[in-house]
Amino acid sequence: MRNRTLEIAPVSSPLRAAFAISRGAKTQAHTVQVRLTQGEHAGRGECVPYARFGETVESVAAAIEGMRGAVEAGLGRTELQTALPAGAARCALDCAMWDLEAKQSGRPVWQLADLPEPKPVETAVTLSLDTPDAMASAALAAPGSLLKLKLGGPEDLDRIKAVHRARPGARLILDGNEGIDAAAYPGLARAAAGLGAVLIEQPFPAGQDEALNKRPGPVAVCADESAHTSADIQRLARCYDAVNVKLDKAGGLTEALAMVRLARQSGMGVMIGCMVAGSLSMAPAVLLAGLADAADVDGPLWLEQDIADGLVFTGGRVAQPTPALWG
Structure with missing residues:
Protein backbone atom coordinates (compact mmCIF):
# COMPACT_ATOMS: atom_id res chain seq x y z
CA MET A 1 0.00 0.00 0.00
CA ARG A 2 1.31 3.39 -0.92
CA ASN A 3 1.99 5.83 1.90
CA ARG A 4 1.34 9.08 0.05
CA THR A 5 -0.60 10.62 -2.80
CA LEU A 6 1.22 12.90 -5.25
CA GLU A 7 -0.64 15.55 -7.25
CA ILE A 8 1.02 17.57 -10.04
CA ALA A 9 -0.46 20.78 -11.46
CA PRO A 10 1.04 23.11 -14.10
CA VAL A 11 0.05 26.73 -13.41
CA SER A 12 0.13 29.83 -15.64
CA SER A 13 -0.18 33.22 -13.95
CA PRO A 14 -0.54 36.49 -15.90
CA LEU A 15 1.90 39.24 -14.93
CA ARG A 16 0.99 42.83 -14.12
CA ALA A 17 3.45 44.00 -16.79
CA ALA A 18 6.01 42.48 -19.12
CA PHE A 19 9.13 41.28 -17.30
CA ALA A 20 12.21 41.82 -19.45
CA ILE A 21 15.85 40.81 -19.00
CA SER A 22 18.78 40.66 -21.39
CA ARG A 23 17.59 37.32 -22.84
CA GLY A 24 13.99 38.36 -23.56
CA ALA A 25 10.63 39.23 -22.00
CA LYS A 26 7.58 37.37 -20.70
CA THR A 27 4.03 38.20 -19.69
CA GLN A 28 3.16 34.94 -17.88
CA ALA A 29 4.74 33.06 -15.00
CA HIS A 30 4.74 29.32 -15.70
CA THR A 31 5.21 27.03 -12.71
CA VAL A 32 4.58 23.46 -11.59
CA GLN A 33 2.93 22.85 -8.23
CA VAL A 34 2.94 19.56 -6.33
CA ARG A 35 0.95 18.36 -3.34
CA LEU A 36 1.96 15.41 -1.16
CA THR A 37 -0.81 14.00 1.00
CA GLN A 38 -0.25 11.47 3.73
CA GLY A 39 -3.15 10.74 6.04
CA GLU A 40 -4.61 13.99 7.29
CA HIS A 41 -1.57 16.06 6.38
CA ALA A 42 -0.52 17.64 3.08
CA GLY A 43 2.65 19.43 1.96
CA ARG A 44 3.00 21.68 -1.04
CA GLY A 45 5.84 22.80 -3.25
CA GLU A 46 6.24 24.84 -6.40
CA CYS A 47 8.98 25.32 -8.97
CA VAL A 48 9.76 27.47 -11.98
CA PRO A 49 11.13 25.58 -15.01
CA TYR A 50 14.25 27.44 -16.08
CA ALA A 51 14.29 27.85 -19.87
CA ARG A 52 17.91 29.08 -19.74
CA PHE A 53 18.88 25.50 -18.85
CA GLY A 54 16.48 23.72 -21.15
CA GLU A 55 13.63 23.13 -18.71
CA THR A 56 9.99 23.39 -19.72
CA VAL A 57 6.74 22.92 -17.82
CA GLU A 58 6.26 19.67 -19.71
CA SER A 59 9.74 18.30 -19.02
CA VAL A 60 9.59 19.21 -15.34
CA ALA A 61 6.10 17.74 -14.87
CA ALA A 62 7.29 14.56 -16.61
CA ALA A 63 10.34 14.32 -14.33
CA ILE A 64 8.12 14.63 -11.27
CA GLU A 65 5.69 12.08 -12.69
CA GLY A 66 8.60 9.71 -13.20
CA MET A 67 9.21 9.83 -9.44
CA ARG A 68 5.59 9.09 -8.53
CA GLY A 69 6.08 5.46 -7.50
CA ALA A 70 9.08 6.16 -5.29
CA VAL A 71 7.60 9.32 -3.76
CA GLU A 72 4.24 7.74 -3.00
CA ALA A 73 6.04 4.75 -1.48
CA GLY A 74 7.77 7.06 1.00
CA LEU A 75 11.01 8.31 -0.62
CA GLY A 76 12.66 10.75 1.79
CA ARG A 77 14.38 14.07 1.22
CA THR A 78 17.85 12.58 1.62
CA GLU A 79 17.21 9.95 -1.05
CA LEU A 80 15.60 12.55 -3.30
CA GLN A 81 18.90 14.43 -3.59
CA THR A 82 20.40 11.59 -5.63
CA ALA A 83 17.20 10.31 -7.22
CA LEU A 84 16.76 13.50 -9.25
CA PRO A 85 19.33 15.99 -10.54
CA ALA A 86 19.37 19.55 -9.27
CA GLY A 87 16.70 21.64 -10.93
CA ALA A 88 13.07 22.62 -10.84
CA ALA A 89 11.53 19.14 -10.54
CA ARG A 90 13.56 18.26 -7.47
CA CYS A 91 12.84 21.69 -6.01
CA ALA A 92 9.07 21.21 -6.06
CA LEU A 93 9.28 17.76 -4.47
CA ASP A 94 11.90 18.76 -1.91
CA CYS A 95 9.88 21.77 -0.76
CA ALA A 96 6.68 19.71 -0.56
CA MET A 97 8.52 17.18 1.60
CA TRP A 98 9.70 19.91 3.97
CA ASP A 99 6.16 21.28 4.22
CA LEU A 100 4.70 17.82 4.83
CA GLU A 101 7.26 17.12 7.55
CA ALA A 102 6.38 20.41 9.23
CA LYS A 103 2.67 19.59 9.16
CA GLN A 104 3.23 16.07 10.49
CA SER A 105 5.64 17.06 13.25
CA GLY A 106 3.87 20.21 14.37
CA ARG A 107 7.20 22.04 14.10
CA PRO A 108 7.82 24.83 11.57
CA VAL A 109 10.39 24.36 8.81
CA TRP A 110 12.65 27.03 10.27
CA GLN A 111 13.08 24.88 13.36
CA LEU A 112 13.47 21.65 11.42
CA ALA A 113 16.16 23.26 9.24
CA ASP A 114 17.91 25.06 12.14
CA LEU A 115 17.25 28.46 10.60
CA PRO A 116 17.05 31.77 12.49
CA GLU A 117 13.67 32.57 14.01
CA PRO A 118 11.64 34.21 11.26
CA LYS A 119 11.20 37.96 11.02
CA PRO A 120 10.36 40.31 8.14
Whole structure:
Protein backbone atom coordinates (compact mmCIF):
# COMPACT_ATOMS: atom_id res chain seq x y z
CA MET A 1 0.00 0.00 0.00
CA ARG A 2 1.31 3.39 -0.92
CA ASN A 3 1.99 5.83 1.90
CA ARG A 4 1.34 9.08 0.05
CA THR A 5 -0.60 10.62 -2.80
CA LEU A 6 1.22 12.90 -5.25
CA GLU A 7 -0.64 15.55 -7.25
CA ILE A 8 1.02 17.57 -10.04
CA ALA A 9 -0.46 20.78 -11.46
CA PRO A 10 1.04 23.11 -14.10
CA VAL A 11 0.05 26.73 -13.41
CA SER A 12 0.13 29.83 -15.64
CA SER A 13 -0.18 33.22 -13.95
CA PRO A 14 -0.54 36.49 -15.90
CA LEU A 15 1.90 39.24 -14.93
CA ARG A 16 0.99 42.83 -14.12
CA ALA A 17 3.45 44.00 -16.79
CA ALA A 18 6.01 42.48 -19.12
CA PHE A 19 9.13 41.28 -17.30
CA ALA A 20 12.21 41.82 -19.45
CA ILE A 21 15.85 40.81 -19.00
CA SER A 22 18.78 40.66 -21.39
CA ARG A 23 17.59 37.32 -22.84
CA GLY A 24 13.99 38.36 -23.56
CA ALA A 25 10.63 39.23 -22.00
CA LYS A 26 7.58 37.37 -20.70
CA THR A 27 4.03 38.20 -19.69
CA GLN A 28 3.16 34.94 -17.88
CA ALA A 29 4.74 33.06 -15.00
CA HIS A 30 4.74 29.32 -15.70
CA THR A 31 5.21 27.03 -12.71
CA VAL A 32 4.58 23.46 -11.59
CA GLN A 33 2.93 22.85 -8.23
CA VAL A 34 2.94 19.56 -6.33
CA ARG A 35 0.95 18.36 -3.34
CA LEU A 36 1.96 15.41 -1.16
CA THR A 37 -0.81 14.00 1.00
CA GLN A 38 -0.25 11.47 3.73
CA GLY A 39 -3.15 10.74 6.04
CA GLU A 40 -4.61 13.99 7.29
CA HIS A 41 -1.57 16.06 6.38
CA ALA A 42 -0.52 17.64 3.08
CA GLY A 43 2.65 19.43 1.96
CA ARG A 44 3.00 21.68 -1.04
CA GLY A 45 5.84 22.80 -3.25
CA GLU A 46 6.24 24.84 -6.40
CA CYS A 47 8.98 25.32 -8.97
CA VAL A 48 9.76 27.47 -11.98
CA PRO A 49 11.13 25.58 -15.01
CA TYR A 50 14.25 27.44 -16.08
CA ALA A 51 14.29 27.85 -19.87
CA ARG A 52 17.91 29.08 -19.74
CA PHE A 53 18.88 25.50 -18.85
CA GLY A 54 16.48 23.72 -21.15
CA GLU A 55 13.63 23.13 -18.71
CA THR A 56 9.99 23.39 -19.72
CA VAL A 57 6.74 22.92 -17.82
CA GLU A 58 6.26 19.67 -19.71
CA SER A 59 9.74 18.30 -19.02
CA VAL A 60 9.59 19.21 -15.34
CA ALA A 61 6.10 17.74 -14.87
CA ALA A 62 7.29 14.56 -16.61
CA ALA A 63 10.34 14.32 -14.33
CA ILE A 64 8.12 14.63 -11.27
CA GLU A 65 5.69 12.08 -12.69
CA GLY A 66 8.60 9.71 -13.20
CA MET A 67 9.21 9.83 -9.44
CA ARG A 68 5.59 9.09 -8.53
CA GLY A 69 6.08 5.46 -7.50
CA ALA A 70 9.08 6.16 -5.29
CA VAL A 71 7.60 9.32 -3.76
CA GLU A 72 4.24 7.74 -3.00
CA ALA A 73 6.04 4.75 -1.48
CA GLY A 74 7.77 7.06 1.00
CA LEU A 75 11.01 8.31 -0.62
CA GLY A 76 12.66 10.75 1.79
CA ARG A 77 14.38 14.07 1.22
CA THR A 78 17.85 12.58 1.62
CA GLU A 79 17.21 9.95 -1.05
CA LEU A 80 15.60 12.55 -3.30
CA GLN A 81 18.90 14.43 -3.59
CA THR A 82 20.40 11.59 -5.63
CA ALA A 83 17.20 10.31 -7.22
CA LEU A 84 16.76 13.50 -9.25
CA PRO A 85 19.33 15.99 -10.54
CA ALA A 86 19.37 19.55 -9.27
CA GLY A 87 16.70 21.64 -10.93
CA ALA A 88 13.07 22.62 -10.84
CA ALA A 89 11.53 19.14 -10.54
CA ARG A 90 13.56 18.26 -7.47
CA CYS A 91 12.84 21.69 -6.01
CA ALA A 92 9.07 21.21 -6.06
CA LEU A 93 9.28 17.76 -4.47
CA ASP A 94 11.90 18.76 -1.91
CA CYS A 95 9.88 21.77 -0.76
CA ALA A 96 6.68 19.71 -0.56
CA MET A 97 8.52 17.18 1.60
CA TRP A 98 9.70 19.91 3.97
CA ASP A 99 6.16 21.28 4.22
CA LEU A 100 4.70 17.82 4.83
CA GLU A 101 7.26 17.12 7.55
CA ALA A 102 6.38 20.41 9.23
CA LYS A 103 2.67 19.59 9.16
CA GLN A 104 3.23 16.07 10.49
CA SER A 105 5.64 17.06 13.25
CA GLY A 106 3.87 20.21 14.37
CA ARG A 107 7.20 22.04 14.10
CA PRO A 108 7.82 24.83 11.57
CA VAL A 109 10.39 24.36 8.81
CA TRP A 110 12.65 27.03 10.27
CA GLN A 111 13.08 24.88 13.36
CA LEU A 112 13.47 21.65 11.42
CA ALA A 113 16.16 23.26 9.24
CA ASP A 114 17.91 25.06 12.14
CA LEU A 115 17.25 28.46 10.60
CA PRO A 116 17.05 31.77 12.49
CA GLU A 117 13.67 32.57 14.01
CA PRO A 118 11.64 34.21 11.26
CA LYS A 119 11.20 37.96 11.02
CA PRO A 120 10.36 40.31 8.14
CA VAL A 121 13.21 40.63 5.65
CA GLU A 122 14.12 43.36 3.21
CA THR A 123 13.75 42.36 -0.41
CA ALA A 124 15.11 43.92 -3.55
CA VAL A 125 12.41 45.23 -5.86
CA THR A 126 13.18 44.50 -9.50
CA LEU A 127 13.07 47.04 -12.31
CA SER A 128 12.49 45.29 -15.63
CA LEU A 129 14.88 46.05 -18.49
CA ASP A 130 13.57 49.12 -20.36
CA THR A 131 14.59 52.58 -21.50
CA PRO A 132 16.36 54.78 -18.95
CA ASP A 133 13.30 57.02 -18.54
CA ALA A 134 10.95 54.07 -18.09
CA MET A 135 13.22 52.49 -15.49
CA ALA A 136 13.47 55.81 -13.64
CA SER A 137 9.68 56.01 -13.55
CA ALA A 138 9.50 52.44 -12.26
CA ALA A 139 12.06 53.31 -9.58
CA LEU A 140 9.90 56.19 -8.35
CA ALA A 141 6.96 53.82 -7.94
CA ALA A 142 8.97 51.01 -6.31
CA PRO A 143 8.73 50.48 -2.55
CA GLY A 144 11.74 50.10 -0.32
CA SER A 145 15.31 51.29 -0.74
CA LEU A 146 16.93 48.25 -2.40
CA LEU A 147 16.33 48.21 -6.15
CA LYS A 148 17.47 45.58 -8.65
CA LEU A 149 18.07 46.88 -12.17
CA LYS A 150 17.94 44.48 -15.09
CA LEU A 151 20.71 45.45 -17.53
CA GLY A 152 22.07 44.26 -20.86
CA GLY A 153 22.70 46.76 -23.64
CA PRO A 154 24.45 49.94 -24.75
CA GLU A 155 22.23 52.16 -22.57
CA ASP A 156 23.19 50.44 -19.32
CA LEU A 157 25.08 53.35 -17.79
CA ASP A 158 22.27 55.73 -18.78
CA ARG A 159 19.81 53.36 -17.05
CA ILE A 160 21.84 53.41 -13.85
CA LYS A 161 22.20 57.19 -13.92
CA ALA A 162 18.49 57.69 -14.54
CA VAL A 163 17.47 55.45 -11.66
CA HIS A 164 20.00 57.07 -9.35
CA ARG A 165 18.65 60.53 -10.20
CA ALA A 166 15.11 59.33 -9.52
CA ARG A 167 16.02 57.53 -6.27
CA PRO A 168 19.35 58.97 -5.06
CA GLY A 169 19.10 57.28 -1.68
CA ALA A 170 18.43 53.78 -3.01
CA ARG A 171 20.98 50.97 -3.01
CA LEU A 172 21.22 49.37 -6.44
CA ILE A 173 21.85 45.77 -7.47
CA LEU A 174 22.82 45.63 -11.15
CA ASP A 175 21.80 42.37 -12.82
CA GLY A 176 23.39 41.68 -16.18
CA ASN A 177 21.90 38.21 -16.70
CA GLU A 178 25.08 37.40 -18.67
CA GLY A 179 24.47 40.33 -21.03
CA ILE A 180 26.95 43.08 -20.08
CA ASP A 181 29.58 43.84 -22.70
CA ALA A 182 32.99 42.73 -21.43
CA ALA A 183 34.80 45.71 -22.92
CA ALA A 184 32.37 48.16 -21.33
CA TYR A 185 32.27 46.42 -17.96
CA PRO A 186 35.29 48.00 -16.19
CA GLY A 187 34.11 51.54 -16.93
CA LEU A 188 30.53 50.64 -16.06
CA ALA A 189 31.58 49.18 -12.70
CA ARG A 190 33.69 52.22 -11.81
CA ALA A 191 30.90 54.62 -12.67
CA ALA A 192 28.26 52.53 -10.91
CA ALA A 193 30.23 52.65 -7.65
CA GLY A 194 29.41 56.35 -7.41
CA LEU A 195 25.76 55.88 -8.37
CA GLY A 196 24.52 53.78 -5.47
CA ALA A 197 25.51 50.33 -6.79
CA VAL A 198 26.25 47.79 -4.06
CA LEU A 199 26.36 44.59 -6.16
CA ILE A 200 26.70 43.47 -9.78
CA GLU A 201 25.15 40.13 -10.70
CA GLN A 202 26.47 37.81 -13.41
CA PRO A 203 27.84 40.36 -15.87
CA PHE A 204 29.26 37.72 -18.26
CA PRO A 205 27.98 34.39 -19.59
CA ALA A 206 28.36 31.33 -17.38
CA GLY A 207 31.63 29.66 -18.32
CA GLN A 208 33.43 32.99 -18.70
CA ASP A 209 33.82 33.52 -14.97
CA GLU A 210 37.61 33.56 -15.10
CA ALA A 211 37.39 37.04 -16.65
CA LEU A 212 36.48 38.25 -13.15
CA ASN A 213 39.62 36.91 -11.47
CA LYS A 214 41.26 40.35 -11.30
CA ARG A 215 39.56 41.65 -8.16
CA PRO A 216 38.73 43.40 -5.90
CA GLY A 217 36.76 45.73 -8.10
CA PRO A 218 34.87 48.91 -7.28
CA VAL A 219 31.59 46.99 -6.72
CA ALA A 220 31.16 43.45 -5.36
CA VAL A 221 30.26 40.84 -7.99
CA CYS A 222 27.73 38.03 -7.49
CA ALA A 223 27.38 34.73 -9.37
CA ASP A 224 23.90 33.79 -10.58
CA GLU A 225 23.64 31.75 -13.78
CA SER A 226 27.04 30.25 -12.97
CA ALA A 227 25.81 28.96 -9.61
CA HIS A 228 23.70 25.80 -9.34
CA THR A 229 24.69 23.67 -6.35
CA SER A 230 27.18 23.49 -3.50
CA ALA A 231 29.61 21.73 -5.87
CA ASP A 232 30.11 25.08 -7.66
CA ILE A 233 30.96 27.17 -4.61
CA GLN A 234 34.71 26.66 -4.26
CA ARG A 235 35.27 27.35 -7.97
CA LEU A 236 33.10 30.46 -7.88
CA ALA A 237 34.84 31.80 -4.77
CA ARG A 238 37.91 32.49 -6.93
CA CYS A 239 35.96 34.79 -9.22
CA TYR A 240 33.03 36.23 -7.28
CA ASP A 241 32.47 38.03 -4.00
CA ALA A 242 29.00 36.55 -3.49
CA VAL A 243 26.59 33.94 -4.79
CA ASN A 244 22.88 34.17 -5.59
CA VAL A 245 21.24 31.00 -4.27
CA LYS A 246 18.02 30.09 -6.10
CA LEU A 247 16.02 27.07 -5.01
CA ASP A 248 14.79 26.27 -8.53
CA LYS A 249 18.37 25.78 -9.72
CA ALA A 250 19.69 24.16 -6.55
CA GLY A 251 16.89 21.62 -6.47
CA GLY A 252 15.09 22.78 -3.35
CA LEU A 253 15.64 24.00 0.18
CA THR A 254 17.85 21.05 1.17
CA GLU A 255 20.59 21.82 -1.35
CA ALA A 256 20.12 25.58 -1.01
CA LEU A 257 20.94 25.26 2.70
CA ALA A 258 24.14 23.41 1.80
CA MET A 259 25.05 26.12 -0.71
CA VAL A 260 24.58 28.92 1.80
CA ARG A 261 26.65 27.21 4.48
CA LEU A 262 29.50 26.32 2.12
CA ALA A 263 29.51 29.84 0.66
CA ARG A 264 29.95 31.22 4.17
CA GLN A 265 32.80 28.81 4.82
CA SER A 266 34.40 29.97 1.58
CA GLY A 267 34.20 33.63 2.54
CA MET A 268 31.48 34.54 0.06
CA GLY A 269 28.51 36.81 0.60
CA VAL A 270 25.07 35.33 0.01
CA MET A 271 21.96 36.59 -1.71
CA ILE A 272 18.75 34.55 -1.81
CA GLY A 273 17.12 34.99 -5.21
CA CYS A 274 14.02 33.92 -7.03
CA MET A 275 12.32 33.47 -10.34
CA VAL A 276 9.08 35.25 -11.22
CA ALA A 277 6.46 33.21 -9.35
CA GLY A 278 3.92 33.37 -6.57
CA SER A 279 4.14 33.04 -2.82
CA LEU A 280 4.16 29.24 -2.67
CA SER A 281 7.35 29.22 -4.72
CA MET A 282 8.82 32.10 -2.71
CA ALA A 283 8.04 30.91 0.84
CA PRO A 284 11.07 28.60 1.34
CA ALA A 285 13.39 31.29 -0.04
CA VAL A 286 11.97 33.87 2.38
CA LEU A 287 12.77 31.55 5.30
CA LEU A 288 16.29 30.99 3.97
CA ALA A 289 16.83 34.74 3.62
CA GLY A 290 17.44 34.88 7.37
CA LEU A 291 20.92 33.47 6.67
CA ALA A 292 21.72 35.87 3.82
CA ASP A 293 23.21 39.33 3.32
CA ALA A 294 20.50 40.27 0.85
CA ALA A 295 17.29 38.86 -0.60
CA ASP A 296 15.54 39.20 -3.94
CA VAL A 297 12.19 37.53 -3.33
CA ASP A 298 9.75 39.98 -4.93
CA GLY A 299 8.39 37.49 -7.49
CA PRO A 300 4.78 37.61 -6.21
CA LEU A 301 4.66 41.39 -6.74
CA TRP A 302 4.77 40.75 -10.49
CA LEU A 303 1.65 38.57 -10.56
CA GLU A 304 -1.81 39.90 -11.30
CA GLN A 305 -3.14 37.54 -8.64
CA ASP A 306 -1.16 35.60 -6.04
CA ILE A 307 -2.12 32.40 -4.27
CA ALA A 308 -4.46 32.51 -1.25
CA ASP A 309 -2.69 33.13 2.08
CA GLY A 310 0.21 34.63 0.14
CA LEU A 311 3.18 36.53 1.46
CA VAL A 312 2.60 40.06 2.74
CA PHE A 313 4.85 42.79 1.31
CA THR A 314 5.07 46.17 3.06
CA GLY A 315 7.42 48.98 2.10
CA GLY A 316 10.14 46.82 0.59
CA ARG A 317 9.95 44.14 3.29
CA VAL A 318 8.23 40.76 3.26
CA ALA A 319 6.77 38.96 6.26
CA GLN A 320 7.54 35.32 6.88
CA PRO A 321 5.10 32.75 5.44
CA THR A 322 2.21 31.62 7.59
CA PRO A 323 1.63 27.88 8.17
CA ALA A 324 -1.44 28.16 5.94
CA LEU A 325 0.88 29.00 3.03
CA TRP A 326 3.94 26.82 3.65
CA GLY A 327 6.26 25.49 6.29
